[in-house]
Amino acid sequence: MTHFLGNLFFWFFVFIVLLQLFYYLFFFVRLAFYKEKEVLESQEYPVSVVVCARDEAGNLVKSLPGILLQKYQTTHEVVLVNDNSVDDTKYLLEEFQKTFKQLRVLPLTQEGKLIPGKKFPLSMGIRTAKYDVLLLSDADCMPASEYWIQKMQEGYKKGIDIVLGYGAYQKKKGFLNKLIRFETFHTALQYLSYALAGIPYMGVGRNLSYKRNIFMESKGFASINHIPGGDDDLFINKIATKTNTAIVIHKDAHTISEPKTTWTEWRKQKNRHYTTAKYYKPKFKFLLGLYSAGCFLVYPLALLSIIFYGWKAVLVLLVVRWLLLAFVWKKSMEKLNESDLWSYFLLFDFWNCLYYLLFLPSVFKKPAKSWK
Structure with a gap:
């Protein structure tokens, strides 16, 4: 035996x-072994950066300047969806608008009926956007450089409708920080490698770009509106193909987020993220x-x-x-x-x-x- x-x-x-x-x-x-192809001809598309925020005044005061001070010469805008905030977000954005004319604020004062989660405010931001190339991030995310927009939009070659980026977490002391960053790396290792293999299955909302046209043609989040999460991974799971998806991993194209500082907060965050996996293809x-x-x-x-x-x-x-x-x-x-x-x-x-x-x-x- x-x-x-x-x-x-x-x-x-x-x-x-x-x-x-x-x-x-x-x-x-x-x-x-991936090597990003050298850009032989300069290409600069008009870009709409879309960020949703609910009671994020504390994060926006740190993250928004990095988005607004991008060195991108071509036409671009920053659409900030203020989703029913009750903190000082409104007043903070009013102050930013005095200096940065490219900042457009979309205030929402009602919840989306029967649409839980972030999809309703994000949909409204996308529909309000002026330009076809959308660049999405979160209110607690800061671009890693002044060339974030420039580098991310360089992923749009002929036939590309989706560009997947890397959303890192800030490096801090402590073992929990290393675990959070490793898990983020390990997740990226999978979704970026799958995309390179021609079977893209997800992106992360901290650093994700796609064209407004494909969002409208696929009827946005209509097929997943009943699911609270999934505005990034499930949507990409639905629309991404071998030929319409590219990745951009240049260090200047990363975003950096503030990591959780306790095991309880991190586990709660990860539990929320994994609830959408059962809806994948x-x-x-x-x-x-x-x-x-x-x-x-x-x-x-x-x-x-x-x-x-x-x-x-x-x-x-x-x-x-x-x-x-x-x-x-x-x-x-x-x-x-x-x-x-x-x-x-x-x-x-x-x-x-x-x-x-x-x-x-x-x-x-x-x-x-x-x-x-």
Whole structure:
């Protein structure tokens, strides 16, 4: 019986390792070796930056100047949707408008009926926007440079309707900050690599661009209005194709957000994010679920294989896996300006096993109705 269990656990472990090697060699290596094409001809489209805010005066006073002071010579505007704020957002925006003529404020004083979450204010902002190229961000996000608009709009080549960007979190002291930033990197490793493989499945609202035309043609969020979240990932999941999606990962094109500072706040945030995953297209649920299962099972199976089968073959497979993982993560972290995380790669690899166990229940939870 012990011999049977040993073989069962070991060959299951071999399958999981080979499965993960496939994901890294077929998907994730694409981001590791990705090189953005040099822009030979200057292109500058008129751009509408759209940001929604509800009671975000404290964040806007820090983030909005970075958006308004962009070095972008072509026509652009910043549409700020003030969604039923009861703090000082209104007065803060009035002061900004005195200096920045490109700032347009859309005040909302009523909630969208039967449309929970952020979709109603975002839809109103998009419909109000003057220009076809939309660049979306959140009220707590700051552009990483003065060239954010310039770099993001450079992703629009012929046939491209969607540009996926990277939304980083501010680097601070503490292990929680490193975990938050690693999880953000790991998520980006997946959605950016899938896009490069021709099967884009999501973007993040902290740094996302698409054309107003495709939003209107696809009837906006109509098919997902009943779901509180998903204004970024579910919408992209619906409209993105192999030919209409590009990525921009230049460090000047990143946005930077303020990270959560307590485990409770972060877990609440992640629980909210994962409630939309069950609405993805079946092929993406399968691919993402299979990868998550591999991350969760690899170390328990390694331990069981060592106990019931032997340690030598297990160690060889783990070393091969670690070497590939370390290489891909290092190269990809360099691309996304997260290189300081690489020295913890083994710890983060172990953490992935626990991470998927902690947040799996979120997939089956009912989404919260409020976006704030």
